[in-house]
Amino acid sequence: MFARISITTLCAGLLLAAGCTQSTNSNSNAPLPGGYSTESTPSPDAIAAAEFAVAEQSKTIAGLKLSSIDSVKTQVVAGRNFELVLKVVDGGIAKTARAIVYTDLTDAKSLTSWVWL
Numbered sequence: 001m002f003a004r005i006s007i008t009t010l011c012a013g014l015l016l017a018a019g020c021t022q023s024t025n026s027n028s029n030a031p032l033p034g035g036y037s038t039e040s041t042p043s044p045d046a047i048a049a050a051e052f053a054v055a056e057q058s059k060t061i062a063g064l065k066l067s068s069i070d071s072v073k074t075q076v077v078a079g080r081n082f083e084l085v086l087k088v089v090d091g092g093i094a095k096t097a098r099a100i101v102y103t104d105l106t107d108a109k110s111l112t113s114w115v116w117l
Contacts, residue, residue, distance in 0.1 A: 036073040036083060046072040049082040049109065053099035056111040057088075065089045070096070079104040085117070 039046055050069050058064040070085040082101045087094060100113040 034075070034077075036075045036081075039072040039074060042069045042072045045080070045103070046074070046082055046084065049101040049103060050084050050086055050099070052109045053084060053086065053101050053111050053114065054088060057097075057099070057114050061090060063091055067094065077102075081112075 042050070046069065050066060050072075054064055054066040065088060067087040067089050070087060073083040075081040075083070080103050082099075082103070084099045084101065086097050086099060088097060089095070096117040098113070098115045098117055099111060102110050102112050104110075
């Protein structure tokens with residue numbers, strides 16, 4: 001009798017453990033907590049972040065203009081990070097850059113990265 005209870009208890013425990021490891025989210029493409037999420041179309045906040053990034057970079061490269069936003073990813077932290085792929089015009093020449101703009105909880109922005117692609 002004791003062996004039957006142990007096996008039954010063991011099986012029930014394994015089934016319970018297997019059920020607990022299954023995701024409750026039916027969307028397998030859902031972002032991981034703390035990870036970046038892709039925006040299908042740039043939000044007003046993403047557009048503001050892109051304009052800010054170009055304005056900040058224009059302080060070292062005169063005449064830089066935002067042409068378009070190719071992609072936007074956001075990450076929620078103590079505020080938000082915007083990872084932006086931007087098309088810009090530099091002296092009449094089209095270029096692509098990846099910028100990261102951090103926006104804190106008071107909406108203050110800082111350009112944390114700018115890389116030419």
